[in-house]
Amino acid sequence: QVQLVESGGGLVQAGGSLRLSCAASGSILRLRAMGWYRQAPGNQREMVATVTSGGVTNYADSVKGRFTISRDNAKNTMYLQMNSLKIEDTAVYYCNANVGGWGYWGQGTQVTVSS
Numbered sequence: 388q389v390q391l392v393e394s395g396g397g398l399v400q401a402g403g404s405l406r407l408s409c410a411a412s413g414s415i416l417r418l419r420a421m422g423w424y425r426q427a428p429g430n431q432r433e434m435v436a437t438v439t440s441g442g443v444t445n446y447a448d449s450v451k452g453r454f455t456i457s458r459d460n461a462k463n464t465m466y467l468q469m470n471s472l473k474i475e476d477t478a479v480y481y482c483n484a485n486v487g488g489w490g491y492w493g494q495g496t497q498v499t500v501s502s
Contacts, residue, residue: 388413389412389413389486389489390411390413391409391482391483391492391493391494392410392494393481393482393494394408394409394410396480396497398499398501399472399498399499399501400500401472401474401500401501401502402472404471406468406469407466407469407480407496407498409421409423409465409482409493410462410463410464411463411465415486416487419440419484419485419488420438420440420484420485421482421484422434422436422437422482422483423435423437423467423480423481423482424481424483425476425479425481425498426479426481426495427475427478430478432481434447435447435454435480436456437456438456438457438458440460442458444456449475450469450476453469453470453471453472454469454470455467455470456468465484467480472498472500473500474501474502475500476498476500478497479495479496479497480495480496480497
């Protein structure tokens with residue numbers, strides 16, 4: 388079994404910052420790429436940022452220059468530093484991990500950006 392536990396969500400004013408964390412545990416010997424996805428009410432889940440085991444990153448156009456994804460392979464933990472937050476960033480943020488070709492999801496953490 389693979390467990391992904393997100394933390395760091397909350398309420399922040401527009402222009403503020405938050406840092407999300409995702410800790411992976413369990414049968415993660417073949418942990419590969421990880422990523423952050425988000426889903427706002429009424430919208431489909433969308434990719435925010437991904438990072439390979441080698442550190443190659445990819446970002447959605449909407450967050451480029453504002454968000455930074457990173458991972459600590461020794462701690463099996465991934466991070467998302469979110470700066471200059473906008474109201475439209477409000478969503479539930481989910482951690483995703485590819486373990487041996489299988490995709491796993493965390494339970495999600497709410498990020499709410501107020502005006």
